[in-house]
Every structure is written in structure tokens, then in C-alpha cells.
Amino acid sequence: MSSTPATHPSVGMPPRMTGAGVNSSLVQALGVVVGDANVHWRREMIRSYEYDGSIDVGHPDAVALVGSCSDVVGVIRTAARFGLPVVARGSGTGLSGGAVPTEGGVALGFSRMRKVLSVDPENLRAIVEPGLINLDLTKSVSKYGLYFAPDPSSQAACSIGGNVAENAGGAHCLAYGVTTNHVTGLECVLASGEVVHTGTLGTGSQAVDAPGYDLTGCLVGSEGTFAVVTQVAVRLMPTAEAVRTILASFPTIDSASQATSDIIAAGIIPAALEMMDALTIQALTRAGHTGLPADAAAVLLVEVEGVREGVDELVPHVESLLLTAGASEIRTARTADERNRLWKARKGALGALGQIKPNYVLQDGVIPRTRLLEVLRTVAEVSERYNLPIANVFHAGDGNLHPCIIFDARVPGEVEKVIAAGGDILRKCVDVGGTLSGEHGIGLEKQAYLTWVMSDLDISAQHALKYAFDPDVRLNPGKIFPHSYRPVPQIQVA
Ligand SMILES: Cc1cc2nc3c(=O)[nH]c(=O)nc-3n(C[C@H](O)[C@H](O)[C@H](O)COP(=O)(O)OP(=O)(O)OC[C@H]3O[C@@H](n4cnc5c(N)ncnc54)[C@H](O)[C@@H]3O)c2cc1C
Known part of the structure; x- marks a missing residue:
């Protein structure tokens, strides 16, 4: 049930x-x-x-x-x-x-606001318009040997404004943090029509802190409900001297999960540590991605980067941990082309699921890494119980699961089943000490579950902030909290 x-x-x-x-x-x-x-x-x-x-x-x-x-x-x-x-x-x-x-x-x-307004390579800063496509930012600063670290799999399409609003993550956020760690200031328009600036918006400054409350931190992840962002000051990162990408195949999901835990337990934080299961590999192969192991139950994509000597030393260590956990095959990309092909497959995984059925709903639960095995077993049980295929393609290193429930919305009753199955998976994530969302936000999708992770007073405190920014609820109403939600009137001081 x-x-x-x-x-x-x-x-x-x-x-x-x-x-x-x-x-x-x-x-x-x-x-x-x-x-x-x-x-x-x-x-x-x-x-x-x-x-x-x-x-x-x-x-x-x-x-x-x-x-x-x-x-x-x-x-x-x-x-x-x-x-x-x-x-x-x-x-x-x-x-x-x-x-x-x-x-x-x-x-x-925001399709008319896609400019990079200024770049300050010496201070590793840029100011951009919110409609700028994530990947275009990295492309435009690569000539300085720099890049923008948050790299959602949708980075060829999603905008920096959307990344700010959702506090987006990505494969390389395991080592470098999510969007909030890479935004230093904002220009935005309040519900009143007034323009405010937060944090350090000017380039030419390496300051990471600004006087007063951290309004930038508050706005990042606010899902368009506090203000409309019109300029974003971002932190840029220098491109690493050496990068190695390893594809490890596993005969079972359990052994791939074990390898994930072993790598982190060894004190290694790879730049990325991603998992894809057999169903995802199958879909990718059908979609024309070649070279993925057809018989693997799961693969791990592990990327290590840094100074050349450090990377040369680390790669054998990672490979040995992968083999000890049960990897049946390890391939280390030798050229930039091989590496790009692996990442193209990883980033194309959701699109490839269309090879199985026309629709998917992707869950975004976060769990303690130590419970990975147990939660993935629950995902398999949910798939069986609802008779819905579920593919797993996710940021294993930071415990951010993405079970993708695959379905056909034209079949009567499927959507309701998908919603119920998604809820069961999120419930399990919460029950093992995790939470509802790692990077995709609450939006409409998860507001019915907020009470699983927040008390009435917690929700009330959050809502008080919404009212402080937008007292008439004019900006993106009905998101995060239902529009009908009215907070507990006052938090009493004991
Ligand atoms: C195939 C695929 C893979 C994905 N992979 C990842 C991933 O790896 N990591 C990840 O984090 N997400 C991922 N996502 C989710 C999505 O791409 C991100 O949430 C992204 O940040 C959304 O950006 P967008 O420009 O499309 O925003 P939209 O979908 O247009 O909007 C998202 C939110 O941002 C608000 N918003 C947009 N612009 C502004 C603005 N200027 N001011 C205020 N609010 C604004 C909107 O109101 C809305 O609440 C993926 C999505 C797909 C389809």
C-alpha cells in the first residue's frame, strides 16, 4: 500500500x-x-x-x-x-x-537576457544575465582556463537564473559544492518593483562575504518565490591540470554501492562519482551510445582531477578500491574524446529513457550514503509493486538519488500510480534519515510531503520569510507551499 x-x-x-x-x-x-x-x-x-x-x-x-x-x-x-x-x-x-x-x-x-556582462579572470569572477545557458558560461570563460563548476546534466539547456532559483547541483558538485557556493551576489527585482543588490556584485573583488544578512544565500534556492533575479555574480574555477575518468562495471548494484562507500570511506573525494543501472545502460545503448558494458548491473563513473602528480597517484588507489568491491571491468578514458563520450552518455541518460516509454518522473531524494544499498532495494520493490520500470542514474557520491519512474501518461491511471510510487520512494529516503530534495527543489511536486521533514513551526518560519519578501504572494504563488497555506500566526517567545 x-x-x-x-x-x-x-x-x-x-x-x-x-x-x-x-x-x-x-x-x-x-x-x-x-x-x-x-x-x-x-x-x-x-x-x-x-x-x-x-x-x-x-x-x-x-x-x-x-x-x-x-x-x-x-x-x-x-x-x-x-x-x-x-x-x-x-x-x-x-x-x-x-x-x-x-x-x-x-x-x-529570459531568452533575451543571455549575455555575459563582464569577466574578471584574475579575481575569478563574472557577472551574467539570468537567461544565459549554463554551458555557455563555461564556454565563454574557457579561454582564460576557467569554468563554472555547477554542471547539471541539463547544462546545455538550463539557465543560470534557473540554477540560482533551484540551487542546482550536478555531477561535479560532490567536490565543489552546489550553485550557492558559486554565486557571490545578485541583482533582483522585488514584488514591489524595487531593485535590490545582494552580496558582492562587482567583479574586481574576491570578497566572499558581504556586510549584513546573507540575502544572496537566502535567494539562492528560493524557487522564484522571493524575487526575480536580473543579474548574477558568479565565482569561476581554474580548470584542473589533469583529469582522469574511470568507468567501472559491476555485476550487482550492491557491489557498485559498496565501491561508492569504500571510495568515500578511504577519504577520497573524487570530482564526480556517478552511478547508472542496467536499465539506464540499456536505454543509452538503444539511443545509440556505444561502448557501454551491455551485461553490467551497474556502472560507476569516477572522475579524479587536480595536479598531475596527485592524480597519477590517486587513480591506481581508486582502481584498486573499485576492483576490491567487485568491479568486473575498469576502463580509464585515455583521451579527451573518450572522456567526453562517457560524459555525453551520463548527461544523455534521462533523454535516452524515452527509448523505453514516453514519460518519466525523476525523484530527487537524498540519503546518508551508508544506506544506499537498502534504499536501492526499496526502489526495486516499489518498481515491482507498482509494475513500473524505474531506472537509477544519480550522484552516488553525495547520496543524491534519482530514481526515474518510466511510464506512459496516455495509459489511464499511470500518472496516479507514478505519483504514489514516487511518494513511497521519498518516504523511504526520509525514514533512513535523508530528505526530499537534493537539487531539484520542492516546487509543486513535493509540497505534499513537506510535513515529513518539517514541523508546523518550521514551515511557519519559512513562510514568514516568503511574506517578508512578497507580502501579497505575487511571485510564483503556489510553489513550495500551497497558495492556500496560511502560517501559524506568530512564533511565541517563551
Ligand atoms: C535532462 C535533465 C537533467 C537534469 N539534471 C540536473 C542535474 O544534474 N542537477 C540539477 O540540479 N538539476 C538538473 N535538472 C533540473 C533542471 O535542469 C535544473 O533545476 C535547472 O536549474 C533549471 O533551470 P531552468 O533554466 O530550466 O529553470 P526553469 O525550469 O525555467 O525554472 C526553474 C525555477 O527557477 C525559477 N526562475 C527561473 N529564472 C528565474 C529568475 N531569473 N529569477 C527568479 N527565478 C527564476 C522559476 O520560477 C522556477 O521556479 C535536470 C533537468 C533535466 C530535464
Whole structure:
């Protein structure tokens, strides 16, 4: 039986009126701010703004493609005049429904704000616009021997603004930390339309701290519910002198999990330590990725980097730990091309799942690494219980699981089963001392489970912060907390 409250905010929602029922004075007013060509309201033009990478759906009244901070100010003020909410949207790759405008309003598109505004290679800083694609940042600073460390598997598509809002992680965040560790300051527009700056926004400064409260830390991961980000100051990292990528095949998931624990227990923090299971390998092979071991129950992708001598010393140590845990084969990429091919497979894994069935829902539970084996067994049981294939492709090194439940949304009853199965997996993650999300946020997807990890007062304290930023709940309403949520009125001082 499922232990999950099978509620999901937007599934089964009737479509709101758009197009024919659109408010033409809203469209006109937005046109004055961003230019008529940058306002979309016809159904066929706004369809892609109704979805993200989750199963949620919502319908904006209009889409405004902003080109500057002052455009954002103008749109926020215009929406307020019409009593409408504003939902910022990066590339729509989010997996928890964050960019889905479930309460209508104006979707803010950032595809016109994709510039790198300045780079300060000596101080390892850059200032960028929020619509910039994650990978394009690294491409544009690689000539200085630098890169931007947070590397979600979606990095060829997702935006820096979306990364900031979700506090995105990635394969290399095991060693270098998630987005919050690489953002030093922000420019953003509050729900009132006022522009504020947080942290250290100027390049030419290596300061990592700023006077006052850490508002940058507070805004990173706030899922577009506190403010709309219009500039991001990022920390850049020097490219490592030497990199080695090892692909280890295992006959069982258990032995791959053991190897993960052994590497970390040996005091080694690889740059990346990723696991893919047999179903994922099968899907990748079908999608045309060659060279993956067809008979492995799981593979680990382990990357070690640093100064050449250190790496040369570490690689044999890692290889020996992998073999001792039961690896049946180890291949170390010898060329940049081989390495890129391995990462292309890892980063293409979710897309490849379409080879099995058309839809997937990806869970984002975090667990203590020591419970990996046990939780993966539960994932297998859940798969059997609901008769749904579940592929595992995840950041094993930091215990951030991504069980991908594969299904066909056209089959009646499948979506409900998927939601229940996902809930059961997350329940197990919480029961072993883990939590609901490692990097994809709460959005719509996980709000029904918040009480599993927070008390009423915890939620109330979080909500008080939301009200401090956005008292009228105009920015991305209905995310993290249901819109109907009202906090415990006051935290009493004993
Ligand atoms: C194939 C695939 C692989 C993925 N792999 C990873 C991974 O390895 N690690 C990881 O962390 N995530 C991963 N994701 C999830 C997703 O890519 C990230 O959450 C990413 O950060 C979302 O960026 P986006 O530009 O698509 O944001 P969107 O989906 O457009 O929006 C996400 C949230 O950001 C808010 N937002 C966007 N722009 C702004 C702004 N300017 N100001 C304020 N709020 C804003 C939105 O309101 C929304 O709440 C993956 C997704 C896919 C589809």
C-alpha cells in the first residue's frame, strides 16, 4: 500500500482560458513595457510556457520576454495593476514544476537576457544575465582556463537564473559544492518593483562575504518565490591540470554501492562519482551510445582531477578500491574524446529513457550514503509493486538519488500510480534519515510531503520569510507551499 498522500497540485487541472479569453488591455500594457513583439498570448505561442520537465501543467495569461532589469520592473508593476502573479522562467528544464504558472498570470521569459556582462579572470569572477545557458558560461570563460563548476546534466539547456532559483547541483558538485557556493551576489527585482543588490556584485573583488544578512544565500534556492533575479555574480574555477575518468562495471548494484562507500570511506573525494543501472545502460545503448558494458548491473563513473602528480597517484588507489568491491571491468578514458563520450552518455541518460516509454518522473531524494544499498532495494520493490520500470542514474557520491519512474501518461491511471510510487520512494529516503530534495527543489511536486521533514513551526518560519519578501504572494504563488497555506500566526517567545 502507498503511504503517500496522492495529492498533486496541478495534475488533472482544467485548462484556464487563454487566447480567446485573454485580457487585451493586459497584453497592450505589457507591450508598452517590453515592446509588442515581445508579448505572447496566443495559445500556440504560449504553449511551451505551460510545462517544464515535470508532469505539471499550468496556463499563463500572457508571456513577456524581458530584455533588461527595467523591463522586469515594468512587467512586475503592470501585473500587480491587473492583480496577476508573475512567474519567472529560465529554460523550463526544472523537474519539480517550479516554472509552471499554475495560477496564471504573466510568465517572464529570459531568452533575451543571455549575455555575459563582464569577466574578471584574475579575481575569478563574472557577472551574467539570468537567461544565459549554463554551458555557455563555461564556454565563454574557457579561454582564460576557467569554468563554472555547477554542471547539471541539463547544462546545455538550463539557465543560470534557473540554477540560482533551484540551487542546482550536478555531477561535479560532490567536490565543489552546489550553485550557492558559486554565486557571490545578485541583482533582483522585488514584488514591489524595487531593485535590490545582494552580496558582492562587482567583479574586481574576491570578497566572499558581504556586510549584513546573507540575502544572496537566502535567494539562492528560493524557487522564484522571493524575487526575480536580473543579474548574477558568479565565482569561476581554474580548470584542473589533469583529469582522469574511470568507468567501472559491476555485476550487482550492491557491489557498485559498496565501491561508492569504500571510495568515500578511504577519504577520497573524487570530482564526480556517478552511478547508472542496467536499465539506464540499456536505454543509452538503444539511443545509440556505444561502448557501454551491455551485461553490467551497474556502472560507476569516477572522475579524479587536480595536479598531475596527485592524480597519477590517486587513480591506481581508486582502481584498486573499485576492483576490491567487485568491479568486473575498469576502463580509464585515455583521451579527451573518450572522456567526453562517457560524459555525453551520463548527461544523455534521462533523454535516452524515452527509448523505453514516453514519460518519466525523476525523484530527487537524498540519503546518508551508508544506506544506499537498502534504499536501492526499496526502489526495486516499489518498481515491482507498482509494475513500473524505474531506472537509477544519480550522484552516488553525495547520496543524491534519482530514481526515474518510466511510464506512459496516455495509459489511464499511470500518472496516479507514478505519483504514489514516487511518494513511497521519498518516504523511504526520509525514514533512513535523508530528505526530499537534493537539487531539484520542492516546487509543486513535493509540497505534499513537506510535513515529513518539517514541523508546523518550521514551515511557519519559512513562510514568514516568503511574506517578508512578497507580502501579497505575487511571485510564483503556489510553489513550495500551497497558495492556500496560511502560517501559524506568530512564533511565541517563551
Ligand atoms: C535532462 C535533465 C537533467 C537534469 N539534471 C540536473 C542535474 O544534474 N542537477 C540539477 O540540479 N538539476 C538538473 N535538472 C533540473 C533542471 O535542469 C535544473 O533545476 C535547472 O536549474 C533549471 O533551470 P531552468 O533554466 O530550466 O529553470 P526553469 O525550469 O525555467 O525554472 C526553474 C525555477 O527557477 C525559477 N526562475 C527561473 N529564472 C528565474 C529568475 N531569473 N529569477 C527568479 N527565478 C527564476 C522559476 O520560477 C522556477 O521556479 C535536470 C533537468 C533535466 C530535464
